[in-house]
Amino acid sequence: MSKNFYHYPVWVRLWHFSNAVLCLFLIVTGFSMLYSDPDNALVVKFQRAVAIHNVCGVLLTISYTAFLFGNLFTPNGKNYLIRLKGLGDRLWKQGYYYAYGYFKGEEAPFPVTSDRKFNPLQQVSYVGVMYFAIPMLFVTGWALMFPEFILKKFLGLSGIFLTDQFHVILGFLVVIFLFIHIYVSTMGKSPLSNFRSIITGWQESH
Numbered sequence: 001m002s003k004n005f006y007h008y009p010v011w012v013r014l015w016h017f018s019n020a021v022l023c024l025f026l027i028v029t030g031f032s033m034l035y036s037d038p039d040n041a042l043v044v045k046f047q048r049a050v051a052i053h054n055v056c057g058v059l060l061t062i063s064y065t066a067f068l069f070g071n072l073f074t075p076n077g078k079n080y081l082i083r084l085k086g087l088g089d090r091l092w093k094q095g096y097y098y099a100y101g102y103f104k105g106e107e108a109p110f111p112v113t114s115d116r117k118f119n120p121l122q123q124v125s126y127v128g129v130m131y132f133a134i135p136m137l138f139v140t141g142w143a144l145m146f147p148e149f150i151l152k153k154f155l156g157l158s159g160i161f162l163t164d165q166f167h168v169i170l171g172f173l174v175v176i177f178l179f180i181h182i183y184v185s186t187m188g189k190s191p192l193s194n195f196r197s198i199i200t201g202w203q204e205s206h
């Protein structure tokens with residue numbers, strides 16, 4: 001019998017919505033700057049892309065701060081605490097399910113319950129993206145907005161160049177995360193159930 005759980009409080013849904021929209025704008029304008037071409041109608045014009053990217057970067061920092069405080073001061077934060085004991089085994093089980101078991105109609109190894117919102121792969125990827133990639137992205141982004149604070153040289157290479165490369169690599173990692181995140185989100189109770197949950201707050205268990 002399936003049971004519904006209220007998993008996504010309003011603040012998480014508002015944060016997630018702003019985060020998703022801002023990330024999409026940042027990705028489109030980031031690509032437009034990287035592959036800037038005045039004759040290509042598919043990319044945003046360079047000056048406009050820079051302006052939109054900077055504004056969205058600042059807004060993302062603000063929305064991230066709200067997420068961080070939300071996770072520090074509400075029970076949502078406990079979903080991000082990874083239990084290391086047996087982690088490899090749990091990741092393997094979930095990976096096997098996503099790659100094989102799901103398509104054979106097997107039961108999910110870590111179904112959603114009132115105490116477990118994320119399966120092990122979701123948990124590790126969300127921790128990686130929210131506690132490493134996004135903060136590093138906006139720290140390097142702010143540094144690139146104020147390059148006078150960046151070290152002139154590091155290991156013989158330009159500090160601005162290294163910061164920029166790191167920023168771009170992290171940006172690509174977030175793009176890869178996003179593709180996988182959206183694909184895996186279709187593997188819930190039904191293809192749309194997880195998308196409904198992040199809008200309504202209610203999650204159906206498997």
Ligand code: HEM
Binds near residue numbers: 076079134182197198
């Ligand atoms: C159009 C873009 C996006 C869509 C359609 C989308 C979809 C979803 C869905 C359906 C869920 C609920 C299922 C689950 O918990 O896994 C979710 C949760 C989540 N998403 Fe996304 N997402 C998008 C963008 C992003 C981005 C850009 C990030 C981070 C960089 C992100 C990070 C997260 C996190 C951390 C959660 C769990 C939130 C919590 O309950 O604490 N999402 N997303």
